[in-house]
Amino acid sequence: AQSVTQLDSQVPVFEEAPVELRCNYSSSVSVYLFWYVQYPNQGLQLLLKYLSGSTLVESINGFEAEFNKSQTSFHLRKPSVHISDTAEYFCAVSERNTPLVFGKGTRLSVIA
Amino acid sequence: ETGVTQTPRHLVMGMTNKKSLKCEQHLGHNAMYWYKQSAKKPLELMFVYSLEERVENNSVPSRFSPECPNSSHLFLHLHTLQPEDSALYLCASSPTLTAIANYGYTFGSGTRLTVV
Numbered sequence: 232a233q234s235v236t237q238l239d240s241q242v243p244v245f246e247e248a249p250v251e252l253r254c255n256y257s258s259s260v261s262v263y264l265f266w267y268v269q270y271p272n273q274g275l276q277l278l279l280k281y282l283s284g285s286t287l288v289e290s291i292n293g294f295e296a297e298f299n300k301s302q303t304s305f306h307l308r309k310p311s312v313h314i315s316d317t318a319e320y321f322c323a324v325s326e327r328n329t330p331l332v333f334g335k336g337t338r339l340s341v342i343a
Numbered sequence: 344e345t346g347v348t349q350t351p352r353h354l355v356m357g358m359t360n361k362k363s364l365k366c367e368q369h370l371g372h373n374a375m376y377w378y379k380q381s382a383k384k385p386l387e388l389m390f391v392y393s394l395e396e397r398v399e400n401n402s403v404p405s406r407f408s409p410e411c412p413n414s415s416h417l418f419l420h421l422h423t424l425q426p427e428d429s430a431l432y433l434c435a436s437s438p439t440l441t442a443i444a445n446y447g448y449t450f451g452s453g454t455r456l457t458v459v
């Protein structure tokens with residue numbers, strides 16, 4: 232069965248600095264990978280996803296994630312964060328369209 | 344609104360109470376899910392419904408009882424809960440059970456449940 236590990240529970244970063252949120256997964260088959268974001272008092276929103284093809288995927292608000300099959304990773308990056316990026320970020324995996332399995336989440340705190 | 348509406352947003356209940364959580368989606372989706380979100384733990388998949396039939400039950404205690412009367416509505420009936428059941432309960436939907444890859448899930452804002 233698939234599993235997801237998010238190594239950092241909290242990541243503080245100064246505004247306009249770069250950030251990387253780490254995600255590793257475990258699976259014996261091909262997977263689909265997702266990043267979701269949860270703002271305070273809200274549900275989860277899809278940020279970006281990897282299905283196949285190009286290993287680098289981007290979101291509309293400047294985040295990107297790179298699928299690395301050999302390292303079974305799908306780290307999320309942003310070159311310059313804003314205060315509004317403060318939220319909790321969840322990595323998720325699906326094996327062949329099975330229900331999503333989520334990591335514990337990483338709380339990103341952007342400091343002015 | 345995200346297209347998936349959950350009510351109530353907050354609920355405080357005693358261990359002997361009976362209450363229900365409601366989830367409603369107007370997206371035309373056929374699959375719906377209940378997840379439990381506890382602090383410092385991964386989201387836990389509780390139940391999965393596809394076309395009003397339960398297709399997955401992840402060893403959830405019987406004090407949680409789901410109901411899906413139609414493809415737009417999903418309920419979670421609660422009775423004799425324990426304090427450790429306090430959490431954020433999230434409802435999600437997807438177009439079909441197998442369309443996860445292309446669409447992911449649409450989540451509601453959740454119900455914050457506190458058991459006292």
